[in-house]
Amino acid sequence: MRKLFCWLIILTxxxxxxxxxxxxxxxxxxxxxxxxxxxxxxxxxxRQYEYRKSVLKPDDNIFFTALIAxxxxxxxxxxDSIDKKIALSIINEASKVYPNFQNAKGRPTYNYWxxxxxxVFPNGGLINLLNKKQALPDDLDCTAITMMAMNASVETVDxxxxxxxxxTNEGGRAKAMLSRYKYFETYSTWFGRKMPVxxxxxxxxxxxxxxxxxQFNYHAADSAALDxxxxxxxxxxYLDNAGLISGYxxxxxxxxxxxxxxxxxxxxxxxxxxxxxxxxxxLTLYNRSGRFMDKVLLSTSLMRWGARPPVDSTITTxxxxxxxxxxxxxxxxxxxxxxAGYPYNKWLSRSGVGRFNYYCPAYNYALLLENDLLWxxxxx
Numbered sequence: 001m002r003k004l005f006c007w008l009i010i011l012t013x014x015x016x017x018x019x020x021x022x023x024x025x026x027x028x029x030x031x032x033x034x035x036x037x038x039x040x041x042x043x044x045x046x047r048q049y050e051y052r053k054s055v056l057k058p059d060d061n062i063f064f065t066a067l068i069a070x071x072x073x074x075x076x077x078x079x080d081s082i083d084k085k086i087a088l089s090i091i092n093e094a095s096k097v098y099p100n101f102q103n104a105k106g107r108p109t110y111n112y113w114x115x116x117x118x119x120v121f122p123n124g125g126l127i128n129l130l131n132k133k134q135a136l137p138d139d140l141d142c143t144a145i146t147m148m149a150m151n152a153s154v155e156t157v158d159x160x161x162x163x164x165x166x167x168t169n170e171g172g173r174a175k176a177m178l179s180r181y182k183y184f185e186t187y188s189t190w191f192g193r194k195m196p197v198x199x200x201x202x203x204x205x206x207x208x209x210x211x212x213x214x215q216f217n218y219h220a221a222d223s224a225a226l227d228x229x230x231x232x233x234x235x236x237x238y239l240d241n242a243g244l245i246s247g248y249x250x251x252x253x254x255x256x257x258x259x260x261x262x263x264x265x266x267x268x269x270x271x272x273x274x275x276x277x278x279x280x281x282x283l284t285l286y287n288r289s290g291r292f293m294d295k296v297l298l299s300t301s302l303m304r305w306g307a308r309p310p311v312d313s314t315i316t317t318x319x320x321x322x323x324x325x326x327x328x329x330x331x332x333x334x335x336x337x338x339x340a341g342y343p344y345n346k347w348l349s350r351s352g353v354g355r356f357n358y359y360c361p362a363y364n365y366a367l368l369l370e371n372d373l374l375w376x377x378x379x380x
Contacts, residue, residue, distance in 0.1 A: 022079065022376075025369040026086045028321075029068070032362035033093055041097040043068055045360035046327070047121070047334065056327065056359065059121070061112050062101040063142055063332060064360035069094040069149035071366045078373040095150055101142070108156050109138040109163065109191055110146045121356075137192025140164055141203040141248070144210040157214050163191075164207070168221045173197040178244055180231065186224035189248070201232050202249040205258040212266045230270045233259065239281060247335050253294040253301075254331055256282050260301035279307045286310060293329035293364055300371045303378055324368055325361035332358040 034042045045064045046056040072087040079087055102108070104115045113119040118135035147157050164187055172183035174197045181199060187207055188197040204225040211222055218226075232238055237245045238255040246255050259278065263271055279302060286298040286309065299309040334356040 022369065022372060023083055023086075025365055025372065026079075026083050026090075029362055029365040029369065030086060030090050032365070033090060038100065039097060041065070041093040041095065043094075043360060043362040045358060045363075047356045047358050048327070049356055057121075059358065060114060060119070062098065062110055062146060063112055064358075064363045065094050065097060066110075066142065066146045066149040068363055068366045070145055071370050073149065073151060075370060075373050078377060091149075098146060098150060101146075103138050107138075107163075108143075108152070108160055110142045111138045112136065112142050137190050137195055139190050139203075140167065140187055141189060141200070141206055143191075144203075144206045147210055148213060154214055157210065158216065161211060161214075161216055161219075165219055165221055167191050168224075169197050169199060174199050178237070178241060180235070181228060181245065184224050184228045186221050186228050198247060199228065199245075200248050201229055201238070201245045202255060202258040203246075204228060205262040209262055209265055226268065226270065229259070229262070230268075233271060233274045233278065236277075236281070243335075248333055249331070250333050250335065251294075251330065252281075253285055253289070253297045256285070256301045257297040260304035264304040275305055279305050283307070283310070291326070291329060292323050293326050293367065296364075296367050296371050300367070300374060303371075303374045308379065324364050326364065327359045327361075329364060330357045330359065331363065334358065 043065045047059040069091045100114050101110050242252050243250045282298050302309045
């Protein structure tokens with residue numbers, strides 16, 4: 001009976017009258033969260049090497065936990081009192097693990113992995129002997145996401161934003177970019193001085209969402225980020241060169257999801273010119289996609305742009321949990337190819353050498369919850 005019920009949910013999903021229950025999604029989401037130990041509050045995620053797809057390694061990182069908390073925080077106003085209490089309990093539990101990922105010297109920046117002590121590729125066997133020597137610097141993406149997840153104070157975010165100005169593509173040092181992007185003096189992904197400068201359209205989008213949310217004046221790097229994003233949209237590189245303009249997200253549905261979130265929060269005349277184009281491309285990808293979670297991303301993107309997504313019917317014998325917890329749905333990628341100059345990074349990305357795909361079933365539930373609430377808001 002349960003499998004039949006789940007099958008009907010999948011069949012009716014993406015229609016205004018779909019049977020998805022917010023309460024169930026929230027309670028399922030909460031069940032994933034670690035309840036004790038050093039990882040209390042963390043949502044488990046996993047990495048998968050491109051050439052060993054049968055092996056999923058547990059990977060303790062702040063990225064997905066902060067994304068889930070940010071997503072819930074942004075949707076609190078859509079929840080009733082009972083569900084809001086559940087969402088707030090998830091957000092509060094998540095906040096307990098953030099200090100494990102904060103800069104070891106106390107600076108309000110955050111690392112993808114733990115910093116006290118430092119880790120690289122957790123549960124990586126012999127590679128963990130290099131934890132301290134090869135530890136990665138903090139990154140601007142995780143920092144921006146965590147600032148919004150924790151609803152950090154204006155003073156804290158302002159200090160972070162000012163710090164970011166020292167980590168830009170000054171002088172056109174980004175080697176992994178197409179030539180038309182190489183000289184944009186906008187934010188690099190890393191706070192580390194020794195790391196290669198690389199630019200990622202999704203990272204830049206997340207930074208601008210943070211800047212807009214706190215109503216900060218734009219610095220030169222912010223304006224350059226917007227110019228970079230506008231050119232990506234104008235040239236349709238989110239379709240044709242997704243792996244080159246976003247080395248850490250790489251896939252068109254994920255890039256469109258980031259662009260729609262940026263445009264939802266602020267009116268950008270330079271981007272509004274391309275709204276129709278973005279909607280058409282998202283619809284095309286939606287209709288071509290056979291992956292449920294990609295359809296969720298594209299459906300959410302379309303609604304953010306003011307378009308009604310198609311009513312989709314998917315017949316499957318899988319349970320609801322199996323469909324949503326899809327370990328082949330990739331939202332984030334650790335891609336060693338980004339450190340190589342163009343065009344070598346293009347070949348490395350396509351080959352899969354040095355590529356680790358990241359998977360977090362709990363975040364899939366958060367994305368589905370977000371989509372469900374947006375449906376209810378726009379098409380009651």
